[in-house]
Amino acid sequence: MTKSKQTEWNFDNTYARLPKSFFSDTNPTPVNSPELAIFNDQLAESLGLNAEALNTEDGAAMFAGNEIPEGASPLAQAYAGHQFGHFTMLGDGRAVLLGEQISPKDERFDIQLKGSGRTPFSRGGDGRAALGPMLREYIISEAMHALGIPTTRSLAVVTTGEPVIRETELPGAILTRVAASHLRVGTFEYAARLGNVEELQVLADYAIKRHYPDIEDNEDRYLSLLEEVIKRQAELIAKWQLVGFIHGVMNTDNVTISGETIDYGPCAFMDTYDPETVFSSIDVQGRYAYGNQPLIGGWNLARFAETLLPLLHENQDHAVELAQEKISDFSNLYQSHWLKGMRAKLGLFNEEKEDEALINDLLSMMKEHRADYTNTFRALTFEKHDDTALFGIPEFTQWHERWHVRLSRQQESKDSVNQLMQNSNPAVIPRNHRVEEALEAAVENGDYSVLGKLLDVLSKPYAHSAEQEEYCAVPKSAAPYQTFCGT
Incomplete structure (x- = not known):
């Protein structure tokens, strides 16, 4: 058997069949000595993968991008985004989409390598990622899943054997991220900025087929698409607020069409209740503070609505009216879910x-x-x-x-x-001091036992067990906590 058959990869590549303007064929850059740092056996099995075969040196080589699984079609996606309110043309600067794994339940999941090297969209970046931020995404995304919040998930983290330079020299790593898709509001902003209405329509039809097939035959399916994305984002952000989660960088390129939480850079969970809480070092104005997240959610969706205007109606004024009517529903939808x-x-x-x-x-x-x-x-x-x-x-x-x-x-x-x-009401959340404790042990000392215990506790947040008691404690220190985006 080939290694891909042994590991049970079952790829399709529908995104690679979109117009070429939406991506660039890009292979991961091989690394020196990949080693598995952590592997998600349970997620692997749910995807139909052979966890035993992947939890090996050969698996590490695949998760590092040194070997491309049979059937994969590696590419870097193009997208744009309003970053802290300012429009920018972007793209996967340090990530490669291998393809879409078809699970035993016939569900489709993107398999993406994050930190896999430079792409045509890297601009001045090195295309790499440090071990700490990749382990952080693994912890938080899996905790969010256990809390019942729609999220991308983490299949594996491999160390690369190569350093990355940030403020200091740090060990390099690559995260394998699993998502319903990586379609973003920013993907539509990119298509709209190109000005090709036919390609915008192809993208919208693709998003509908992939995430909202029930509306595919609707006469006003693009208005229905806007409505469905608004519904999912309203529910998602309400769930964030209910557990005290602060995303930290709610740019439009980090808003998914599927309604999943994506990009766990400077995110954190709130300890002391305060709507003005901000953890991200780059959010100096508090734009993405805890209490602002519902407002920003509506603002981001308005940007999505703007991209769809050419598809909503040939008369722009009427298209704007249709979009505004849907956007005006967001606040009430969010409030209803939150209440x-x-x-x-x-x-x-x-x-x-x-x-x-x-x-x-x-x-x-x-x-x-x-x-x-x-x-x-x-x-x-x-x-x-x-x-x-x-x-x-x-x-x-x-x-x-x-x-x-x-x-x-x-x-x-x-x-x-x-x-x-x-x-x-969860008994446990990823307390900031516990996350830092686990990261320090893993990154500084190569000790993954602290991280493993934390992940086990976080996997059952509503158990309210005696074993969770020590993870419920709030640190005595009053020192302000700050997070960093890791790029």
Whole structure:
């Protein structure tokens, strides 16, 4: 058998059949001595891959790009993006799409190597990635998946045996990223900027066929495409907010058409509740702060709507009206998902008009008294109020009474309420200090046991087990935490 048959790669390459303007045929640049740092056996098996055959030197060679699996068609994708509000022509500057793996369930997943060398879109970049940021993406993306949040996933990280130069010399690595697709708002911005309406239509039809086949026969399918992407992004961002996730770089090239979270560069999870929380070192104005994420989501979708105008109607003014009508739905859709999620976090099955005030009053207290976001809801779940900074505050005592009166006005039992709250409030998130601890052990000392234990704990965020207790603790240090994009 060939190595590809042994490993069970089953590639198709529909993106490679799009017009040539959307990509550049590009092979990964081989590296000196690839070694598997971490491999996702469970994900591999769900993709129909032979995990045992891939967790080898031959597998490491494939994940490094030294060997191209049979059936793959490597390419770098072209796209654009509004980066911190400014339009830029971009593209995969350090990533190569091998192709689309067809799973046993006949599902299609992009297989991309990130950090695999220079491409025609690299501009001044070296095309490489450092080990720390690649392991970070592995940790956070797998944690997001376990939390039930749509996300790209991580199949493997290999070390390259070659250094990369950032502020200092760092060990190099390549991440294998798995995605429903890598189609972005920025892909459509790129097509729109080229000005070829026929190619824009080909791209839109491709996105519909791949992600929204139910609307393929709609007479107004491009308006339906806009509507569906808005729906998925509204739900996605609401899920981010509900667990305190801060993406950090919500540029339009990091907004997927599929509704998955993508690009885990300067992301982090919030400890102390504060809507103004920013971790990214490059977000000096706080554009992508936690509290701004829903607003930025709407702004990004407006940019997507602009790209579709030539397809919405031949009369531009009418096309704008159609687009604006759909975009105006985003805020209400987001708010509906967020309220539903917050009700669940508080054990509320039904809806009452005063629920939003109850929720916002709690959040205001949490901000004022610097309460931990995750642990506050965990304390409410198990009625362990001394585990939160709000314990003993008269205002909180009054709020707690209001909440219990509200709970009494629904039919569900106390056990049902508690189960809903346990299923809606994670016990553990990727605490920043725990992530840094795992990265330091792996990168500095070659010790992956800390990372492995963290991944195991994060894989069951709603278990609320005794083994998770130590991972629920908030660090004593008041030092501000900062993240970096890794490029």
